[in-house]
Amino acid sequence: MLFNSVEFLFYFLPLTLILFFTIAARYGKEPAIALLVIASLFFYGWWNPIYLILLVGSMFFNYFLGQAISDSRHNRILLTFGVITNLGFLAYYKYAGFFVTNINVLFDTSWNFGHVFLPLAISFFTFQQIAYLVDSYKGITREYSFLHYLLFVSFFPQLIAGPIVHHKEMLPQFSGAGTYRFNARHFSIGLSIFAIGLFKKTVLADGIAEYANPIFTAADGGQTLDFFTAWGGALCYTFQLYFDFSGYSDMAIGLARMFGIVLPLNFYSPYKAANISEFWRRWHMTLSRFLRDYIYIPLGGNRKGIVHRYKNLFITMLLGGLWHGAGWNFIIWGALHGGYLTLHQLWLRLLDMLGFSGRQSSAYKAFAWLVTFISVVIGWVFFRATTFEGAVNLLQSMLGFNGLSLPNAIYARLGSIEAVLQFFNITSNTQGGAAFVSTWCWILLLTTVSLCLPTTQDIFSRVTNSLDNKSFDTTDAVWPAFAVTKRWVWSPTSRWALLCAMAFVLGLITLGQVSEFLYFQF
Amino acid sequence: MNYLLRFVIFGAITLASIGSFNWLVDPYGLYWSPTIHGFNAKKTESSERGRQTKGYRLTAIRPQVLIMGNSRVEMGLSTEHPTFSNRRVYNSGIPGLSLDQQYARTIEQINQNPELKEVYLSLDFLDFLYMDPSVDDGWHPSVAGEFRAINFIFSLDTLTNSVSTIINQQKLANYIDRHGVHIPESYQAILSTEGIRPLFTQKLGSISHQLSNRPLKISADGKHNQGIAMLQYVIDAANAKNITIHLFTNPYHYSYLHTLKDAGYWQKFIEWKILLAHLANKNHLIITDFSGFNKYSLENVDLQQPHKAMNWFWEPAHYRAELGDLMLDELNELAQHGIGRKLSEESIANIITEDNQNVTKSMERWQKLKQALLL
Secondary structure, eight states: OTSSIIIIIIIIIHHHHHHHHHHHHHHHHHHHHHHHHHHHHHHHHTTTTTTHHHHHHHHHHHHHHHHHHHSSSSHHHHHHHHHHHHHHIIIIIIIHHHHHHHHHHTTTTOOOOOOOOOOOOOHHHHHHHHHHHHHHHHTTOOOHHHHHHHHHHOOOOHTOOOOOOOOHHHHHHOOGGGGGSOOOHHHHHHHHHHHHHHIIIIIIIIIHHHHHHHHEEEEEEOOOOHHHHHHHHHHHHHHHHHHHHHHHHHHHHHHHHTTOOOOOOOOGGGGBBBSHHHHHHHHHHHHHHIIIIIIITTTTTTTHHHHHHHHHHHHHHHHHHHHHOSSSHHHHHHHHHHHHHHHHHHHHHHHHHOOOTTTHHHHHHHHHHHHHHHHHHHHHHHHHEEEEEHHHHHHHHHHTTTTTEEEEEHTTTTTTTTHHHHHTTEEEESSOOHHHHHHHHHHHHHHHHHSOOOOOHHHHHOOSSSSSOOEEEEEEEEBBTHHHHOOOOOOSSHHHHHHHHHHHHHTTTTEEEEEOOOGGGG | OOHHHHHHHHHHHHHHHHHHHHHHHOOSSSOOOOOTTTSSOOOOTTOOOOOHHHHHHHHOOOOOOOOOOHHHHHHHHOTTTTTTTSSEEEOOOOOOOOHHHHHHHHHHHHHHHOOOOEEEEEEEEEGGOOEEEEETEEEEEOOOOOHHHHHSSOOOOHHHHHHHHHGGGGGGEEEEOOOOOOOOHHHHHHHTTTTTTTHHHHOOOOHHHHTTOOOOOOOOOSSSSSSHHHHHHHHHHHHHHHHHEEEEOOOHHHHHHHHHHHOHHHHHHHHHHHHHHHHHHHHTTEEOOSOOOOTTTTOOOOOSSTSOOOEEEEEEEEEOHHHHEEEEEEEHOOOOOOEEEEOOOOTHHHHHHHHHHHHHHHHHHHHHHHHHHHH
């Protein structure tokens, strides 16, 4: 079931909310939790009930193993068994086909693994439970109630695409009595955040998607694209992914808040980042946290010298790429970001060696932002293209290898500028002028939105949007309209009620053209 | 007032405002709510929505005369022609509509519209080409897609299209009028800015690309074609209800016919006409062939005056309503202009000879045009 679907918005969500608060009021906390678990499992099983077997089996296994680990006091064998079993299932469902295909190519064999269906959200609930096992091993957390554990893993607002939550973040909230009383303030905040998320996903992300998809399809199909078309496609996807994921994250936070639960922050204006490290502090923040805590630091982090630090960074990002999908393009994307992060560290060292002190200047920040943004866009080309050849094809066009041209309808209207275009070898083509104009208008609009406007974390900072206390943070970031927009803070006024209601209604009237969230595939 | 209550009230007002606005502007010409010149009279967003909206309009209008086909008849046959005076007529031509859907929609009208008296059904060569023309498992006409008018009223797409409809009222833009006719004003815009050249290069290039990439056939055995078999269903359905059916092939500019020839499709084009001639005799009906060479299809393309529109064609594949009027004259025997020929087993040999001679005669002219167009 999608958050942006009729069945979710008009049936599932209202019914779950009513039942939850009614049962909590009449029968208390535990029956209300049981209801929420059943609702979450129903939500998950809506796509395909067969997936439920794996999810429920995984929760049983990890809960009882977690108990055993906690009881055994640092039994490393049990932990290793748990991690390997979890990763084994993930490997089977997500990576076996990819692995066998590559073995066949490498050794000219013809092994056939058959078609394995990828269970929805397996990467998310697997990582969440590995973190639980590790935290149990370290003695950071312990769960005494199986029902609470089921809710911790399956809570529907964050089950499908995160945020990846820690047990210690959720347990106190599930145990608190205040969670089980309907709170109009929480509900108002949650509904308003959800409305903004719905708008981002259905109006902005889906709106620009129609200009990105044909370009990547053409590139994957081997078509030759000109410079402007290729950049148009890459930038449209860059913003589609941004508003898709940002919208989803807001909707998840908003939904949880309707139940009185505050989730961790997962997304904080990453395209404002002026270096790649800052980008990763703002994009899919709970995944970055997981990779840091459970891969980078166990690998040695920055404790064993510079060379090891860079190696660890690279390996962590490579695995981060692989986490997103079983394909070489995801591995290349991870490797690219590993390379970016390493280069950024080297660059900082070089600046320190040169005694450069202008890192906070506007000019330096603008330059750093541009380099960061272009690097991220190049990465997204591999992330989105379905084939390696398609990605390379698009990148070649973005580098101008296939020429520069404008639609004839525009070219013919440029008058005297035509001579200048000819000087730069910019020719005309027979593509549609209207689509070209729409593409670049969308890019301009969404660049402005993502760079200048505050995110929901900022807007709802006074009422605790998330478990993170970031607000209007400009550290290592650009924010062109900061002085104007820093006052845009939500309060329960008519103005905000109108804005959020309009966002909600605009989102609602797209329901005839439902589309999935991009991060559901991971 | 409570924030949630204000949220609900503002939401309801927003939703009602959007619905009312979309209904009033009616960007796809679904409801034909009051039209105001300069505000919503030209439904500039309707031309791409015919597939979804024309079925609904047919149900609402219940025409006495139905025009069916693809974009050629949608642009080319005017409902203002005197032959339609005092009758409810609707042009249900839809760009790129498959033959299957054209005929399914026609049969649906024949069976469900008791007012229907006449059908004008265009026949287009490319629609009858198949990768494997031998496959014929019988045909069960079904009209695709359920239409829900409410989806168009409460829709973000409609809202943005309502806004652009208002903005584009003064621009030269394509639109569909209340009788389903496609008014192709964008051709005038292209002619005035880019000239006629891109109209020809783009269309001829696209036909050439479309045909040369796929080995399409008319018939595996020289006798059978799925399109003709489906057409027989339409003829039978019309006969059963005593509905007059006018069958005719669309006119093409000579450059279009030569592009077919260059792509290796000339013999298939002839083969198609032979099948149509058999169909005409079998059913004792008239099929008028407008797809030959004549003074209209051989109209000169004046690249020296690129911003001047042609008299009979917008571009190689689409004829103007002026030519459509002459076709309607001939179909209704109101006048003879020398465009149409009756296809039958008796006439087909002469028609083939005439077409073969004319394609040879016009070859030099085509070569010159090709050179001038840099094709």
